[in-house]
Amino acid sequence: RGYLNRPELTEERFLNDPFYPGERMYQTGDIARWTEEGLVEWLGRSDGQVKVRGYRIEPGEIEAAIRRIDGIREAAVTARTEHGETALYAYIEGRESDDVRAELATRLPAYMMPAQFIEMSEWPVTPSGKLDRRALPAPGGAADRQAYTAPRNVTEMKLCALWEEVLKNGPVGIRDHFFERGGHSLKATALVSRIAKEFGVQVPLQDIFARPTVEELASVIQDLEESPYEAIQPAQTQDTYPVSSAQKRMYVLQQLEDGGVGYNMPAVLELTGPLDRVRLEETFRQLVERHESLRTSFETGPDGEPVQRIHDSVPFQLDEAESADAFVRPFCLEEAPLFRAALVKESDERHLLLTDM
Known part of the structure; x- marks a missing residue:
């Protein structure tokens, strides 16, 4: 796709000569083959990645x-x-x-x-x-876990409860191993956040890996200095809000490309069985009503800088489409929602749900 987006490389030239002279080439490590239909079939990798x-x-x-x-x-x-x-x-x-x-x-x-x-x-x-x-051998399951050991104090009781919230796999004993119970780095990060809110201390993420039982982590918490948890507060209501650096960059690129679909994120889902179109459309309306990001538009402020505007309400309608190709088109950033959905009816029992944002 990167080649076809370059004006000097036509599709015909790419297929005949996919290597662009004088430019750096990369070995991805992927193993693939050409099929008889002219498609590339991915087979795996040449390394263990x-x-x-x-x-x-x-x-x-x-x-x-x-x-x-x-x-x-x-x-x-x-x-x-x-x-x-x-x-x-x-x-x-x-x-x-x-x-x-x-x-x-x-x-x-x-x-x-x-x-x-x-x-x-x-x-x-x-x-x-x-x-x-x-x-x-496959990793051990519940049969290999240590016998349940109940918490002995308030700190351990609270920690066990937090582990059960994050792991969704209880009950948790004080000698159970966080990672052997299904924890990983993302869940460890969530645990750190919950500990900060419950105990008012900042536990380094590395301590979760180094002391992965409730018993060990409780001793760490008791030795830490209190650092009060502060929740992120909503911004005060105003007509427009500043944009982030990433939003500003995308806004400027959208203006330079005169719309374009380079940043569109389309998806297609197959729906089988009877379809209640009214209910589906109402579901999308409730999504737009619930999430401010789906009610946000972007414009240039009085000082020439991009700003974002969050609308109290925006209209939404589930469209009809003839095909997925005709559905994807540029968005006007000044008009919310920057999200659309449509249906392609293939039969009474089969529809394609198209979304784009």
Whole structure:
């Protein structure tokens, strides 16, 4: 698409000669093939790179970091996907898992931390003597958890309640492991925020990784100085509001491109079965009424700077469309909502719901 958006490269030229002379080329690591229909079919990657919660991660980098820890004799890191969520798992030999996790947290960013560390005494190997990653044992489930240990004081009681809110997996005992109970970096961040609101202290994110049980974290909280939690307050009501740097940049680009669809975010969903159009349209109206971002327009203020205006109410109508191609078109930033939806009727029992923002 990047080539086709360049005026000097026509589609015909791109298909005949996709390499632009004199420009830098990149090896993505993706493996693909041309199909007989002329499409590119993605087959996988030439390396072990995986995507975990939006981050592209090379498990080999984590393995190398683990092996640099004193006492580690062997290590392996794999990714597993369960219930639509991908997580990293580390297999180690030579040190206790809690010690490795604590030390690794000082060397790697939170999003690269494995969700669970499994201690190994024997490693599965292939007939050629190499590590058989596919034969590594699956992470332990509820059967491998420690026996429930009840909280002993108010701090531990509150922490257990916060863990259950974040993990949605209770009950939580004071010796349960945050990450072995399904925690990860995003949930750890949510836990830090809840702790700040409940206890009035700022727990560093790294402490969640280094002390991943309620018992350990309670001792950390007791030693921290109080830092009162301050909720973000709504801005005072006014006609217009300043824009962020990103909003300003997009507004200026939209003006230079005379509308354009470069920043449109369209989506298509297939609806099967009987459709209540009135109810669907009312659902969208309630969404627009509920969310200020869907009632916001942008304009140039008196001083020539972009501003945003939040409308008390804006009209919304579910449109009819002949096809998805005809549906995507430029938005007028001065007119809210900067969101539209339409239906393509293919039969009484099948519709396409088109959205764009």
